[in-house]
Each structure stands twice: as structure tokens, then as C-alpha cells.
Amino acid sequence: MNKNSFSSDIYPILFLTIVVCIAVVGLVLTNSVTEERIEEARTEALKEILIAQFPDMDTFEYDEDIEVYTIYDQDQEIIGYAFETEADGYGGEIELLVALEGTDMREGNIIVKGISVLFHGETPGLGARIEEDAFLNQFEGTNVEDIRLTDDGGDIDAISGATVSTEAVVNTVHESALEKAALIRENMEVSA
Amino acid sequence: MNKFVDYFRNGIMESNPVLVLLLGLCPALAVSTSIDNGLGMTAAVLFVLLFANIIISLIRDFIPARVRIPVFIVIIATLVTIVDLSMQAFLPDLSKSLGIYIPLIVVNCIILGRAEAFASKHKLTESIADALGMVVGFGxxxxxxxxxxxxxxxxxxxxxxxxxxxxxxxxxxxxxxxxLPMGAFLVLGVLLAAFRYMGVVSGE
Structure with a gap:
């Protein structure tokens, strides 16, 4: 191997390495500037979603073990709970936030305060109508036992032309609310 | 001076990336559900394409031919990540509605295409004119x-x-x-046909 071919082999490697190093420096700088703001923007967005369900909210606490937000009012009294869940919709996952009233979580005493749709990929004009108040308002203050479609003996009217989307939302809210309520109750018993 | 006007005009008329070259269709069709999304996407592409063209034009004499594509991609990917992080930090709503299509600018063929076909062969000022023309055409x-x-x-x-x-x-x-996605294809098809018919853009 003569000197020339060596340098023509090493130069591209060296050049690419330098370019990558500069790129890394640029990204580290950008990250250090934006990291805090992104976290703030996320907390801000989450707070907005929670306040939409709990207008009296002052602070909230997140329990990582059971993945539930506990909502406190100004007197630091628990006014409710909220959690995120996913339903299998027609156009992919539907991300939901379910808010529960701050009851003792005994069976028959689990009340849904309301739900918000955080993200969905449903068909506009059909499944996407799960975002409309006419549908969402039906969940407000409803006992979890009644969160089923009217066809199944529940209190929730389906959206015509959007059976898959509405069934997914209704069944997911029903099941996940029961599941989380049991976990919250377990926690209450442990601390009591 | 005329040359710059020509390069600028080229991106809007003769080589309009979407309407003539049919490049960058993935973002053009996917995010064009509302004017806000369209403008947001154009702003992101403006930043990435302009700086990619500037940087590549400046270092064009030093880039070894054998690794030019990896070098282009590293530069473009870095710029895209900067845009993505800044959008998440300062425009969270726009960032949410553009979603995955911001990171995907990395593989947007307009940007790599201009780097390879133009910026790596032309002077800085010409590359800037080319980038601006392309972005206006895309926009x-x-x-x-x-x-x-x-x-x-x-x-x-x-x-x-x-x-x-x-x-x-x-x-x-x-x-x-x-x-819906098919609406995007419909609108694009009708627009292409109308522009060819009226002679605003020409294929060859």
C-alpha cells in the first residue's frame, strides 16, 4: 500500500467523522436549549386537559405504579382521579383521558366525571364524531355500570355509521374505569 | 443577477418540486388537510432546505465523492432534529398536528435531491436562490x-x-x-391537469 492510496482511504473516513462530531455538538446545544421548554409545554398541555375535566383543580399528583392522576382542590382535598387509556378504533389507537369522581371507589359507586379524546385517527365525519360534545357529554356523571351502549342495556347512544369507534371507546372506558378503580381502592386501603 | 432570478424562478415554474417533478409528495399529500398545516410544513422545509443548501454549498469542494450521500444525510438529519425539537418546545400545537411528518423531512427527496443535484455543484449565492425558489414552489x-x-x-x-x-x-x-387521503390525490391530480392544460407548468 503506497502513501497515496492510504490517504485517499483515510480522508473520507476522517471527513465523515468530523461532520458527525459537528452535528452532535449542534444537537447537544439544541437539546439543552429546548429540553426544559418541551417538558414545560407537555406539563402545560396535560394541566389544560385535566382542568377541562376538573375546573376546581389546584394541583395533581401522578402515581407511576398504577398510572393514575390524583386531583386536589385548593384545600388539598381529593376531588377526583384521572387516567389515560387506549381504545382500538377503526383507524388505529384512540387515546383517551378518563376522569373519575372522587368517591370511595366501592362497587356501584364508581362515577365517570367525563372523558376527553387526546388523539385519534378515525374517519372524518364518521368515527371522528367521537370528539363531538353530543357524544362525550353522555359520559358526564355516569355510573360506570351504565357506560355501555344502549343496545347492551347501558346509557350511551352510539353514533350512527361509527359502530367500531363508539364501541371501542365505550367498552374501553367501562373496562379501564373498573380496573383503575380497583387499583385506587387498593391504594386507599393500604394507606388507611 | 439574472441568473439568480432564473434559479429562483426555476423552482416555482419549470422545476416546481410538487407540481412538475412530483417530488416530496408524501408530506405534500399527508399534511395538506388544513392551510395551517401546509404553512407549518413549508416553514420547516424552508429552514432545512435553506441551511442544507448553504452548508453543502460551502463545503462542496471538500466532500469526498465516495461519502457524499452519508454527509448530506447527516447534515439534513441534524437540521431536521433541530426543527423538530424547536417546534416541540415553542409551537407544541403545530408540532402535534404535523406529527411524524417533521422527522420524515429527513427522507424528503426534495432536500436530498437539491443537495445532490444543485448545492454540491454551485456557488453559495446560487444555492440560496435555488433553495428559496424550491421552497416557494413547494409552498x-x-x-x-x-x-x-x-x-x-x-x-x-x-x-x-x-x-x-x-x-x-x-x-x-x-x-x-x-x-381523507384519497381527497389529497384527487386535488393534486386535478391541479396537475389544470396547470398543464393552462400551460402554467410544462413537463418537458
């Missing part, structure tokens, strides 16, 4: 597509929450097909 195409899709798909026209047109009748019963 016009996106604006047109998103305008028609929003108009027919929702019956309303608005920019950044400011509604300036509402079609009675259509707003109550919008043609949702235009918001």
Missing part, C-alpha cells in the same frame, strides 16, 4: 392543495384560527372525502 403547491381540501372538506377557510370564509350549506355537510 405554493401545498397552499393550493390544502386550500381546496380545507374548503371542500370542512366548508370553511381559516388561517391560524382566523376564519375568513364559511360556505353556507357546505359547512354543515362537508365533503369529508377531501380530508
Amino acid at each position: 405554493i403547491a401545498l397552499l393550493l392543495i390544502s386550500m381546496f381540501r380545507q374548503l371542500f372538506g370542512t366548508g370553511k377557510l381559516s388561517i391560524f384560527g382566523l376564519q375568513f370564509l364559511r360556505v353556507p350549506g357546505l359547512a354543515e355537510n362537508p365533503m369529508a372525502i377531501f380530508i
Whole structure:
């Protein structure tokens, strides 16, 4: 191997390495500037979603073990709970936030305060109508036992032309609310 | 000076990336559901394409031919990540509605295409003119597509929450097909046909 071919082999490697190093420096700088703001923007967005369900909210606490937000009012009294869940919709996952009233979580005493749709990929004009108040308002203050479609003996009217989307939302809210309520109750018993 | 006007014009008319070259169709079709998204995407592409062209034009004499594509991609990917992080930090709503299509600018063929075909062979000022022309061409195409899709798909026209047109009748019963992916293809097809017919753009 003569000197020339060596340098023509090493130069591209060296050049690419330098370019990558500069790129890394640029990204580290950008990250250090934006990291805090992104976290703030996320907390801000989450707070907005929670306040939409709990207008009296002052602070909230997140329990990582059971993945539930506990909502406190100004007197630091628990006014409710909220959690995120996913339903299998027609156009992919539907991300939901379910808010529960701050009851003792005994069976028959689990009340849904309301739900918000955080993200969905449903068909506009059909499944996407799960975002409309006419549908969402039906969940407000409803006992979890009644969160089923009217066809199944529940209190929730389906959206015509959007059976898959509405069934997914209704069944997911029903099941996940029961599941989380049991976990919250377990926690209450442990601390009591 | 005329040369720069030519390079600028080229991106809008003869080599319009979307309407003539049919490049960058993935973002053009996917995010053009509303004017806001179209403008946001154009702004992101403006930043990435302009700086990619500037940097590549400046170092064009030093880039070894054998590793030029990896070098281009590293530069473009870095710029895209900067845009993505900044958008998440300062424009969280826009960032949420553009979603995956911001990171995907990395593989947008307009940007790699201009780096390879233009910036790596031309002077700095010419590369800037080329980038600006391409982005304006891309922006016009996106604006047109998103305008028609929003108009027919929702019956309303608005920019950044400011509604300036509402079609009675259509707003109550919008043609949702235009918001769906097939609506994007429909609008693009009709636009292409109309522009060729009117001679605004020409293929060859």
C-alpha cells in the first residue's frame, strides 16, 4: 500500500467523522436549549386537559405504579382521579383521558366525571364524531355500570355509521374505569 | 443577477418540486388537510432546505465523492432534529398536528435531491436562490392543495384560527372525502391537469 492510496482511504473516513462530531455538538446545544421548554409545554398541555375535566383543580399528583392522576382542590382535598387509556378504533389507537369522581371507589359507586379524546385517527365525519360534545357529554356523571351502549342495556347512544369507534371507546372506558378503580381502592386501603 | 432570478424562478415554474417533478409528495399529500398545516410544513422545509443548501454549498469542494450521500444525510438529519425539537418546545400545537411528518423531512427527496443535484455543484449565492425558489414552489403547491381540501372538506377557510370564509350549506355537510387521503390525490391530480392544460407548468 503506497502513501497515496492510504490517504485517499483515510480522508473520507476522517471527513465523515468530523461532520458527525459537528452535528452532535449542534444537537447537544439544541437539546439543552429546548429540553426544559418541551417538558414545560407537555406539563402545560396535560394541566389544560385535566382542568377541562376538573375546573376546581389546584394541583395533581401522578402515581407511576398504577398510572393514575390524583386531583386536589385548593384545600388539598381529593376531588377526583384521572387516567389515560387506549381504545382500538377503526383507524388505529384512540387515546383517551378518563376522569373519575372522587368517591370511595366501592362497587356501584364508581362515577365517570367525563372523558376527553387526546388523539385519534378515525374517519372524518364518521368515527371522528367521537370528539363531538353530543357524544362525550353522555359520559358526564355516569355510573360506570351504565357506560355501555344502549343496545347492551347501558346509557350511551352510539353514533350512527361509527359502530367500531363508539364501541371501542365505550367498552374501553367501562373496562379501564373498573380496573383503575380497583387499583385506587387498593391504594386507599393500604394507606388507611 | 439574472441568473439568480432564473434559479429562483426555476423552482416555482419549470422545476416546481410538487407540481412538475412530483417530488416530496408524501408530506405534500399527508399534511395538506388544513392551510395551517401546509404553512407549518413549508416553514420547516424552508429552514432545512435553506441551511442544507448553504452548508453543502460551502463545503462542496471538500466532500469526498465516495461519502457524499452519508454527509448530506447527516447534515439534513441534524437540521431536521433541530426543527423538530424547536417546534416541540415553542409551537407544541403545530408540532402535534404535523406529527411524524417533521422527522420524515429527513427522507424528503426534495432536500436530498437539491443537495445532490444543485448545492454540491454551485456557488453559495446560487444555492440560496435555488433553495428559496424550491421552497416557494413547494409552498405554493401545498397552499393550493390544502386550500381546496380545507374548503371542500370542512366548508370553511381559516388561517391560524382566523376564519375568513364559511360556505353556507357546505359547512354543515362537508365533503369529508377531501380530508381523507384519497381527497389529497384527487386535488393534486386535478391541479396537475389544470396547470398543464393552462400551460402554467410544462413537463418537458
